[in-house]
Amino acid sequence: MNPAATSWAFEAQDLERLDALLGAFLDGSQARCALLLDRTGRLLTAAGDDAGFDRVSFASLAAADFGASDQLARLLGEREFRSLYHQGENGSMYLVDVAGHAILAALFDARTTLGRVRLKTKAVVPEFASLFAQIAARDRTVGARLEAGWLTEVEDEIDRLFAE
Amino acid sequence: MSMINYASREINCKIVYYGPGLCGKTTNLEYVYNKVRPETRGKLISLATETERTLFFDFLPVDLGSIRGFNTRFHLYTVPGQVYYNASRRLILKGVDGVVFVADSQAERMDANYASMQNLYENLAEYGYDPRTLPMVIQYNKRDLANAVNLGELRAQLNPDSLADFEAVATKGMGVFDTLKAVSKLVIKSLG
Numbered sequence A: 001m002n003p004a005a006t007s008w009a010f011e012a013q014d015l016e017r018l019d020a021l022l023g024a025f026l027d028g029s030q031a032r033c034a035l036l037l038d039r040t041g042r043l044l045t046a047a048g049d050d051a052g053f054d055r056v057s058f059a060s061l062a063a064a065d066f067g068a069s070d071q072l073a074r075l076l077g078e079r080e081f082r083s084l085y086h087q088g089e090n091g092s093m094y095l096v097d098v099a100g101h102a103i104l105a106a107l108f109d110a111r112t113t114l115g116r117v118r119l120k121t122k123a124v125v126p127e128f129a130s131l132f133a134q135i136a137a138r139d140r141t142v143g144a145r146l147e148a149g150w151l152t153e154v155e156d157e158i159d160r161l162f163a164e
Numbered sequence B: 001m002s003m004i005n006y007a008s009r010e011i012n013c014k015i016v017y018y019g020p021g022l023c024g025k026t027t028n029l030e031y032v033y034n035k036v037r038p039e040t041r042g043k044l045i046s047l048a049t050e051t052e053r054t055l056f057f058d059f060l061p062v063d064l065g066s067i068r069g070f071n072t073r074f075h076l077y078t079v080p081g082q083v084y085y086n087a088s089r090r091l092i093l094k095g096v097d098g099v100v101f102v103a104d105s106q107a108e109r110m111d112a113n114y115a116s117m118q119n120l121y122e123n124l125a126e127y128g129y130d131p132r133t134l135p136m137v138i139q140y141n142k143r144d145l146a147n148a149v150n151l152g153e154l155r156a157q158l159n160p161d162s163l164a165d166f167e168a169v170a171t172k173g174m175g176v177f178d179t180l181k182a183v184s185k186l187v188i189k190s191l192g
């Protein structure tokens, strides 16, 4: 596995395109909220009404949940579980893999159905996947565009923040 | 590895605390959570057993704030140290930018320290990471205990490459921030 596959540099236009896809998915699926996270648990973007829950925690837990399921699949001789579904009393959650790069999470309630959400993810996942493939193919060196002096200032802030 | 978002101007780095069972990884994160300015950190999430052993991971996001237009955030994770949980441990290493290896200074834990370090290298290798270039620091924890091995011996056993290393008493906070400062600076430098 290539470690660089978990390193990303997103441009403004990447986010615009991810957001546009996510928005269209939300409309089509009638999900309450949709989030896009990477496989290491970082939130990339979100759309819809998230009812104020902690998105950073959500991303970390959902990626771990998905990663664990993936390993379970392998244990059972499946190549992978491509999706994960959790049903709640008032709301449900459907997670689907985006070509190993990301996870699309849809939170939905009785206004729609799992069938509809699943159908719409099937349609949108290839589009996300091709976008991620383009982003991944580009130069991802981070430092190049950080201003001179940035590093020293960050180091100073680290000293201030992590002090008794 | 790291994620930089030029649209929202965010930089995101993942730091993993690794080490044998009961060496004090969770205690490190709890101390950071309790001592860092509340507005700079998110929730501490702990997936643990009834007996407070880490089952999957602990997670704590810490935010450095905006510097020259970029918001830098560290995601701190611990792994479960018990040998048995290797599958979970490997999962948490995915996308790691920096490692804190927490060793237990007690004489009877020396074999466990060594085994855990070998296990770290094996798991890193599975992802294709090169342990020699990955930012890493070592913490010798539990320096307060009477059966603690002396520093020279710990270094000889666990730090042949002379990485930055720190003595700690995580329960009292001693060495916890020094360790975190060192690894986060290494990680930031590695972005460039």
Ligand SMILES: Nc1nc2c(ncn2[C@@H]2O[C@H](COP(=O)(O)OP(=O)(O)OP(=O)(O)O)[C@@H](O)[C@H]2O)c(=O)[nH]1
Pocket: B019, B020, B021, B022, B023, B024, B025, B026, B027, B028, B052, B053, B054, B055, B078, B079, B080, B081, B082, B141, B142, B143, B144, B145, B168, B169, B170, B171, B172
């Ligand atoms: N005396 C002493 N005890 C410590 C120190 N650091 C941690 N402990 C204790 O060691 C025990 C285990 O600490 P944890 O932080 O849960 O250990 P861990 O590495 O997260 O363990 P796992 O989750 O099983 O991998 C707890 O009872 C801590 O209070 C230390 O510096 N000195």
Ligand SMILES: [Mg+2]
Pocket: B025, B026, B027, B052, B053, B054, B078, B079, B080, B081
């Ligand atoms: Mg623990």
